[in-house]
Each structure stands twice: as structure tokens, then as C-alpha cells.
Amino acid sequence: xxxxxxxxxxxxxxxxxxxxxxxxxxxxxxxxxxxxxxxxxxxxxxxxxxxxxxxxxxxxxxxxxxxxxxxxxxxxxxxxxxxxxxxxxxxxxxxxxxxxxxxxxxxxxxxxxxxxxxxxxxxxxxxx
Amino acid sequence: xxxxxxxxxxxxxxxxxxxxxxxxxxxxxxxxxxxxxxxxxxxxxxxxxxxxxxxxxxxxxxxxxxxxxxxxxxxxxxxxxxxxxxxxxxxxxxxxxxxxxxxxxxxxxxxxxxxxxxxxxxxxxxxxxxxxxxxxxxxxxxxxxxxxxxxxxxxxxxxxxxxxxxxxxxxxxxxxxxxxxxxxxxxxxxxxxxxxxxxxxxxxxxxxxx
Numbered sequence: 001x002x003x004x005x006x007x008x009x010x011x012x013x014x015x016x017x018x019x020x021x022x023x024x025x026x027x028x029x030x031x032x033x034x035x036x037x038x039x040x041x042x043x044x045x046x047x048x049x050x051x052x053x054x055x056x057x058x059x060x061x062x063x064x065x066x067x068x069x070x071x072x073x074x075x076x077x078x079x080x081x082x083x084x085x086x087x088x089x090x091x092x093x094x095x096x097x098x099x100x101x102x103x104x105x106x107x108x109x110x111x112x113x114x115x116x117x118x119x120x121x122x123x124x125x126x127x128x
Numbered sequence: 129x130x131x132x133x134x135x136x137x138x139x140x141x142x143x144x145x146x147x148x149x150x151x152x153x154x155x156x157x158x159x160x161x162x163x164x165x166x167x168x169x170x171x172x173x174x175x176x177x178x179x180x181x182x183x184x185x186x187x188x189x190x191x192x193x194x195x196x197x198x199x200x201x202x203x204x205x206x207x208x209x210x211x212x213x214x215x216x217x218x219x220x221x222x223x224x225x226x227x228x229x230x231x232x233x234x235x236x237x238x239x240x241x242x243x244x245x246x247x248x249x250x251x252x253x254x255x256x257x258x259x260x261x262x263x264x265x266x267x268x269x270x271x272x273x274x275x276x277x278x279x280x281x282x283x284x285x286x287x288x289x290x291x292x293x294x295x296x297x298x299x300x301x302x303x304x305x306x307x308x309x310x311x312x313x314x315x316x317x318x319x320x321x322x323x324x325x326x327x328x329x330x331x332x333x334x335x336x337x338x
Contacts, residue, residue: 079189082178083197086186089176089212089282090200096214096273096280100255103246103273 155179157211157283159230166279169222170215178210180286207286213279220276225251228274231281232256235270252276 049057156163156177167173178186183204190201204210215222228251235258244257251274260268271282 082186083189085176086200089210092212092214093282096271096282099273103255104244
């Protein structure tokens with residue numbers, strides 16, 4: 001059996017005795033706690049980029065998408081105009097061809113009638 | 129100094145690009161001065177200039193399932209250009225026979241065959257159809273139709289097959305005998321070639337005689 005020293009117990013009591021904290025200790029601890037609780041700039045979603053950089057990137061992407069859509073709309077409008085022009089050009093071509101053929105037909109008919117000597121002579125168009 | 133040279137280069141490039149674009153758009157098979165004069169005198173006018181690039185672009189927007197648009201798409205895909213000028217005047221006498229001649233002159237080259245020619249004293253009832261034939265194939269068409277208060281020119285550049293004209297019959301107002309016109313052009317071209325050969329043969333024979 002181990003014999004305990006007589007002064008052990010008083011010494012232990014002395015060591016475990018409640019002591020006053022140094023002046024300002026509580027304030028310093030509370031200040032540190034408050035500091036740790038502040039949000040740190042780790043970046044949105046944890047990708048290491050500050051929020052403002054994310055905002056700029058988002059704006060750029062949005063501008064590119066909007067630009068692309070606008071360009072597509074302009075192309076559609078230009079295409080519609082080009083299509084209308086093609087149809088108009090073919091329509092005028094058709095009507096011009098028809099008018100020329102009517103003239104040729106009329107001219108041929110007059111010529112034929114004059115050759116056959118049918119009735120009154122219809123004057124042909126003046127040749128230059 | 130270097131920056132100013134660089135800036136001048138970019139400005140020059142931009143000006144050149146703009147000028148090239150303007151030239152490409154402005155290029156016309158008809159006399160440009162006359163076009164301007166006619167446009168000034170006209171009550172209404174329509175000018176359509178579609179080069180190969182524009183035709184290709186327009187073709188992408190033509191609906192192949194629509195009958196008119198589908199046919200237009202098939203035709204323009206092969207063409208190099210379509211140029212249409214249509215002027216409507218308030219009163220007669222807004223153009224002269226000389227004006228018409230200056231337009232016709234553009235197409236009076238050996239490769240063009242005059243197919244239809246109707247003439248009137250003051251030109252106000254003239255009509256022309258010319259076809260460009262290369263190795264017997266139609267490679268272009270020019271139509272002129274003059275009325276007292278209306279004047280139309282059409283120039284189609286590129287291969288126009290008779291079948292195309294036949295396909296178009298009834299659509300866009302193109303008459304059903306346009307196919308016959310095209311055939312007539314070929315026959316006329318053949319006659320011209322035969323006459324040329326005959327003349328050449330006659331000349332050779334005459335030169336051979338003592």
C-alpha cells in the first residue's frame with residue numbers, strides 16, 4: 001500500500017482553488033467568439049469567387065444570350081424580307097412575261113388577219 | 129505614332145469593307161443613271177436586286193412544303209441573280225426609245241439571242257425577250273415590257289432550264305407557254321448557228337473560185 005504524503009492534499013486543494021480571471025479576460029474571449037462568428041469571404045457556392053465576380057459573369061452570359069437571340073431575330077427578319085423579295089421578283093417576272101406574250105399574240109393575230117385579208121385591215125404596230 | 133498607324137489601318141479596312149458592300153449591293157445589270165432618272169420620274173417603282181448570296185440566303189427561308197415557295201426555292205437555288213425593275217408613271221412619255229435602247233444594248237452581245245421583238249413608234253408598246261444560250265443551254269433571260277405608263281425590265285442570270293419555266297406555269301403569273309418560248313430560243317439559236325456556218329462555207333467557196 002502506498003503511503004500518501006501528508007502535504008499532498010493541502011497542495012492539491014491549493015492548486016484547484018478557484019482563482020479570479022485576469023482583468024479583461026471575459027471581454028477578450030467574447031471578442032474572439034464574435035470575430036469567429038462573422039461570415040468569411042469564401043465565395044458563393046464555395047468556388048472561391050467573390051459574389052461580385054459571379055454577378056459580372058452572370059451579366060456577361062446574360063448579355064451574350066440576349067445578343068444571340070437578338071441576332072437570330074434580325075436574321076429571321078432579314079430572311080423574311082429576302083423571301084418576300086424573291087416572291088415579288090418572280091411575280092413581276094411572271095406578269096411581265098405574260099404581258100409580252102399577250103403583245104406577241106395580239107401582234108401575230110393582227111398580222112395573220114391582214115395576210116388573210118379578212119375584213120378591214122387592222123394597222124400593225126409601227127416598226128421603227 | 130504606332131497607335132495612330134494601327135487606327136488608320138482599321139479605319140481604312142472598315143471603309144474598304146463598307147465600300148465593297150455598297151458596290152456589291154449597287155451592282156446592277158441595267159444602266160444605273162437611267163435607273164435613277166426613271167425612279168425620279170415614276171409615281172411608283174419597284175427595284176429588286178438579288179445576287180447569288182442573297183438568293184442563297186432567301187432560299188433558307190422559303191418553305192419547301194408551300195407550293196409557290198417550294199417552286200421558287202427550286203428555281204433560285206440554281207440562279208446567279210434576279211434583277212427586276214418596274215416603274216409606273218402618272219402620264220405617258222416619261223421615257224424615250226433611246227432609254228429603252230440603252231437597256232437593250234447591255235444584252236446585244238453574241239451570246240444573247242433576241243427571241244421576241246415588238247416595236248412601236250414612240251417605244252410605248254415595245255416588248256423584248258432575250259435569252260442567253262451557252263452550248264445550247266439557257267444561262268440567262270432578259271425581258272423588257274414597255275407600256276405607255278409602265279416600264280418593266282427583268283434580268284435573270286444563271287441556268288434557267290425549260291423544265292423550270294414549265295414547272296412555274298400558272299404560278300407567279302408565269303404563262304403556261306413560257307416553255308415553248310424557251311424551246312423557240314433554242315431553235316432560233318440553232319438557225320443562227322446554221323446560217324453562220326452556211327455563210328462561212330459560201331465565203332470559202334467564193335474565195336476558192338478563180
